[in-house]
Amino acid sequence: MNLDRQIQALIDNAPQDGHTTQAIQAIGPALKLLAQQLRHSQYYILQTLERDWVLTTLSNRANPGDQKQVIYAFSTLQDVTADPNSLKDPQVLALPIPVTHILFQMLAMKGVYSTVFFDTPGNLSSGTELRREDLQNLIGAQLQQNYKAPRNTNRHLPSDIA
Numbered sequence: 001m002n003l004d005r006q007i008q009a010l011i012d013n014a015p016q017d018g019h020t021t022q023a024i025q026a027i028g029p030a031l032k033l034l035a036q037q038l039r040h041s042q043y044y045i046l047q048t049l050e051r052d053w054v055l056t057t058l059s060n061r062a063n064p065g066d067q068k069q070v071i072y073a074f075s076t077l078q079d080v081t082a083d084p085n086s087l088k089d090p091q092v093l094a095l096p097i098p099v100t101h102i103l104f105q106m107l108a109m110k111g112v113y114s115t116v117f118f119d120t121p122g123n124l125s126s127g128t129e130l131r132r133e134d135l136q137n138l139i140g141a142q143l144q145q146n147y148k149a150p151r152n153t154n155r156h157l158p159s160d161i162a
Contacts, residue, residue: 001041001042002041003032003035003036004032006035006041006099006100006101007024007100009098010024010031010101010104011024011025024104026142026143027139027142028100029142030138030139031103031104031139032100033138035103038117038119038128039075039119040099040117041098042096042099043073043074043075043096043099043102043117043118044073044074044075044076044077044079044080044095044096045071045072045074045094045095045102046086046087046094047092047093047094047095048091048092053071053105053109054071054092055070055071055111055112056069056070056071056072056085057070058070068113068114069113070113070114070115070116070129071102071116072086072127073097073102073115073118075118075119076121076122077094078121078122079118079121079124080094082122103135106130106132107135107136107139113131113132114132115129115130115132116128117130
């Protein structure tokens with residue numbers, strides 16, 4: 001599915017609360033911009049049977065107490081099965097998720113530090129890491145551009161208004 005259709009699917013499936021659809025429309029260009037920098041239109045995400053995304057805890061080798069929670073996004077199903085840690089649990093499966101949906105979900109996942117996108121099939125030793133904070137900053141900048149507050153126009157007020 002192309003990126004425009006992915007954004008439209010997010011809009012079509014958004015809660016009809018009067019805000020979410022507008023928010024997706026506003027941040028859609030930023031999601032698309034980021035998605036264009038990745039190589040695939042969908043990635044396989046490990047999920048539980050309840051559809052919760054599986055987080056992987058990474059530790060700093062020099063400082064094991066320094067940890068972060070990441071999501072692995074695999075470009076192929078073969079890469080999922082090649083990762084020795086991926087499918088150890090029979091309650092975990094890998095499902096394809098459109099890339100813009102992954103980015104959108106990241107915004108809501110407070111415990112997630114980043115998503116690692118394994119873009120090159122067969123290569124699990126290097127990936128593109130996108131930090132949640134960077135995604136939020138880009139989205140925030142996009143929203144500020146789209147929703148600039150109207151300027152105060154005091155020129156039309158009488159000078160003796162006190």
